[in-house]
Amino acid sequence: MIGHDPILRVLGMRDTFLVAVRAALAAIAGLALLANGPGVQRATSARPPAGKAGSPHPNIVLLLTDDQTLESLRVMPETQRLIGDEGTTFTNAFVSYPLCCPSRSTLLTGQYAHNHGVRGNNPPHGGVGALDARETLPVWLQRAGYYTAHVGKYLNGYGQVVPPAVPPGWSRWLALVDPTTYSYFDYTLSDDGHLVHYGHDEADYQTDVLAAAAEQVIRGRAGRGPFYLSVAPVAPHLENSDASGKGTAPRPAPRHAGRFADEPLPAKASFDEADVSDKPGSVRRLPRLNADVQADVLRTYRAQLASLLAVDEMVARLVDALAETGELDRTLFVFTSDNGFFHGEHRIRDGKFLPYEESIRVPLLIRGPGFSAGAVADQLVANIDLAPTLLAAAGAAAGRLLDGLPLQQPAADPRAGRERTLLLEGLEGNRATYTGVRTERWVWIEYDDGARELYDLEQDPLQLRSRHAGKAFKGVREDLAAKLAQLRHCAGASCR
Numbered sequence: 001m002i003g004h005d006p007i008l009r010v011l012g013m014r015d016t017f018l019v020a021v022r023a024a025l026a027a028i029a030g031l032a033l034l035a036n037g038p039g040v041q042r043a044t045s046a047r048p049p050a051g052k053a054g055s056p057h058p059n060i061v062l063l064l065t066d067d068q069t070l071e072s073l074r075v076m077p078e079t080q081r082l083i084g085d086e087g088t089t090f091t092n093a094f095v096s097y098p099l100c101c102p103s104r105s106t107l108l109t110g111q112y113a114h115n116h117g118v119r120g121n122n123p124p125h126g127g128v129g130a131l132d133a134r135e136t137l138p139v140w141l142q143r144a145g146y147y148t149a150h151v152g153k154y155l156n157g158y159g160q161v162v163p164p165a166v167p168p169g170w171s172r173w174l175a176l177v178d179p180t181t182y183s184y185f186d187y188t189l190s191d192d193g194h195l196v197h198y199g200h201d202e203a204d205y206q207t208d209v210l211a212a213a214a215e216q217v218i219r220g221r222a223g224r225g226p227f228y229l230s231v232a233p234v235a236p237h238l239e240n241s242d243a244s245g246k247g248t249a250p251r252p253a254p255r256h257a258g259r260f261a262d263e264p265l266p267a268k269a270s271f272d273e274a275d276v277s278d279k280p281g282s283v284r285r286l287p288r289l290n291a292d293v294q295a296d297v298l299r300t301y302r303a304q305l306a307s308l309l310a311v312d313e314m315v316a317r318l319v320d321a322l323a324e325t326g327e328l329d330r331t332l333f334v335f336t337s338d339n340g341f342f343h344g345e346h347r348i349r350d351g352k353f354l355p356y357e358e359s360i361r362v363p364l365l366i367r368g369p370g371f372s373a374g375a376v377a378d379q380l381v382a383n384i385d386l387a388p389t390l391l392a393a394a395g396a397a398a399g400r401l402l403d404g405l406p407l408q409q410p411a412a413d414p415r416a417g418r419e420r421t422l423l424l425e426g427l428e429g430n431r432a433t434y435t436g437v438r439t440e441r442w443v444w445i446e447y448d449d450g451a452r453e454l455y456d457l458e459q460d461p462l463q464l465r466s467r468h469a470g471k472a473f474k475g476v477r478e479d480l481a482a483k484l485a486q487l488r489h490c491a492g493a494s495c496r
Contacts, residue, residue, distance in 0.1 A: 055145070057394050058369050059331040060228045061218075061318060062386075064107070065311060066100065066153060066237040067304075067352065068337035071266060073363045075305050076312040080365075082319045083335045087367025088375040088411045094438060095383045097425045098339035098352045098359040101126055101156040103383060104232075107338070108136040110387030110402040113425050115491055118155075120428035127157035135399040137387050138169030141228045144396035147171045149217045152210050152232030153181055164190035174213050176206075182240040184251045184307075205253045207233045207307075211314035215321045222325030226394070231318070235311050236304035236341075238350070247350070249299050252306035259309060260302040270345040270462040278466040279346065280451035282431035283354070286347040297344045304341070332368035332393050334386065346463070355424045355436050355445050355453075356463055369393065370408040379410040379417040380440060384495070401492035423487040423495070437484045444468075444480035454480070 070093075073080065095103045097113045105111075105118040108131070113119055120126030133139075138148040149172035158164065159177035166173040173192050180187035184207070185200040198204040214231045221227040238247030252259070265271065272289040289297065315335065322328040340359045342348040352359040364381065367373075370393065384404030391398055392406035410416045424436040424445065436445035436453075443463070445453040452468040454477060467473045487495060 055226050057144075057146075057226050059221075059226050059322075059327055060141075060146075060334070060390055060393065061231065061322070061331055062229070062334045062390070063231045063233075063311075063315060063318070063336075064104070064152075065308070065335075065337040066232070066234050067339060067341040068236055068308065068363060069340045069343075069358060070361050070363050072236065072305055072308060075260075076308055076315070078312045078316040079335055082315060083333055083365040083367045086373045087333070087365055088371040088377055090364040090366070090381050090407070090410075091376060091378045092380050092440075093336065093362050093364035093382070094360045094380065094422055094424075095337075095339045095362055096360075096423055097427070098355070099426070100338055101128070101130075102425070102427070103338040104155055105131045106383050107386050108133075108138075109400055110137075110384055110391075110398060110404050111400060112384060112403050112423055112490070112495065113427055114489065115401070115403060121156040123157070123161060126428060127161050128155035129157060129161045131155060133167040133169070136167075136169060137390065138167075138228065138230070140169075140391060140396050140398055141394055142169050142171065144394050145225065146394060146396075147221055147225065147227040148230075149173075149214075149221075149227065150175060150230045150232070151214045151217065152176060152230075153234055154232070159188070159190065164188075164195060165193050166190075172217060174210075176234065179240070182234055182237055182247075184234070184239055202254050205310065207235055207310040207314060208253065211310075211317050214314070215317055218318060218321040218327065219325055222327050228390070228394075231314070233311050233314065235307040238300070249303035250307040252303060253310040256306045256309040258306075260305045263302050263305060265298055265301055265343060268345060268462060270464060272344055273346045273464065276347060278453075278468075280432060280445075280447050280453065281449065282447075283346055283348070289344055289347060289349060293349055294344065297349055300350060301343050330369070332366065332370070332390070334390075335363065335365045336383070336386070337362040338383075353426055353429050354432070355426060355434060355438075355443065357457075357461070360424060360438070366407065366411070371411050375411065377407075377410050377414070379414075380420045380422055380438065381407055381410060381417070382422050403490065403492060403495035405496055421483045421487065423484070423490070435484060435488050437480055437487060439480070439483075442476060442480055444477065444484060446481070446484060452477075 097103055101121045102113040102118045105116045109116040118126055118130045142148050148170050150170050151174045154175045164177045175190045177188040177190050185204055187198055189196045210233055217229050236250055239250045276283050322331050339352045340361055341352055342350055342358050345358050385407050388402050388404045389407040422438045424438055426434045433448045434445050441458050443455045453466045454468040455463045
């Protein structure tokens with residue numbers, strides 16, 4: 001085992017001093033921005049900074065998995081029990097852009113991709129270098145007096161496209177460094193800007209190391225004022241384990257190996273879909289899934305489920321730490337994913353990006369102040385709402401126009417948000433680019449090559465038959481196209 005001491009150490013005087021200096025500089029910069037900067041939107045009414053013990057503002061723990069489907073939440077009993085049963089479950093939660101870097105940038109900004117500017121995973125218009133990190137969620141929370149810590153994956157290209165330094169707004173930084181991010185063993189972390197390498201012993205399993213580091217933050221900060229802890233395990237993302245970077249099934253923790261060896265794929269008529277003539281060309285050109293491909297899809301599915309067991313244990317570990325330090329009742333705990341994943345639906349063997357339900361729909365559970373235990377909210381919500389939700393809880397101000405809404409309202413009022421329309425974006429893809437809208441009943445997609453899709457999710461939840469050419473749906477098409485025209489270039493209130 002290599003380099004564990006820097007991760008598991010108790011924060012010493014050096015770290016405390018650096019944190020204080022960073023917070024002071026951030027506060028000064030924040031005052032200047034609020035006085036002079038354009039486009040500043042206050043998430044709540046002005047309140048005093050929340051930097052002291054006894055503050056009315058809660059701690060925040062955000063746990064973000066990578067490529068997790070809503071369906072897979074069933075194998076995480078501790079997460080369901082400790083977060084879902086003790087908080088609010090959002091059954092219709094989506095990501096506006098189902099791809100890692102744009103989605104995570106939306107979480108950090110509260111904005112659709114066309115506003116935050118991260119259009120893909122790679123340069124020049126995507127990846128870590130495309131995001132202006134000077135105005136993001138941790139910066140805003142730090143200005144409000146929060147101690148901010150990040151543990152796990154950051155944005156694509158971190159450590160390659162940009163040096164593995166600490167981005168603005170973070171008091172404590174422990175981030176995975178590319179190209180090792182997607183290696184569950186033999187990876188590198190940036191520990192406040194210093195590189196620490198891990199090997200291939202059982203104790204080096206990435207999810208477990210991140211869990212220990214996140215627990216250390218909770219125990220080190222308990223009773224010292226509100227903190228924001230962002231935890232981003234890579235699971236259940238595919239693993240890059242060879243020189244070509246080709247994705248392979250993720251390795252679960254050794255203790256969980258073989259746990260789902262007999263698990264079948266969910267039975268769905270959309271798997272290896274027989275007739276894709278109604279789909280855009282990028283899907284029509286896909287071949288049927290032969291026996292070898294189907295076996296590979298099944299192996300990946302089983303491995304991804306097994307990889308989530310360590311994340312489930314991580315959730316329990318963090319909740320236990322919060323309870324033991326007396327912080328649980330004043331902590332907002334959010335569990336979600338950056339996007340979903342395909343397992344052979346519509347002939348798509350793996351990946352995400354395309355705007356089908358398996359790709360855009362994600363788990364979302366929130367426990368803590370403002371979110372009732374055992375509640376279920378079925379309104380449409382999206383990752384554009386996460387930053388506004390956390391800012392509202394923290395009494396903090398945003399330095400950007402926010403496209404989303406705080407989720408405290410739909411959690412408290414079943415009538416709130418019933419007529420909402422969400423924007424879907426796929427702005428830079430290898431197969432297709434598109435924009436679209438998702439309502440409670442309909443999905444309408446306009447591809448840049450002229451293709452269209454329209455699904456009635458009430459009658460066709462598996463999206464087997466697009467109605468974009470049906471004469472009977474002309475009025476629906478026109479209505480949804482008009483909604484899309486309004487949202488495609490929206491900003492701030494016009495997105496809502």
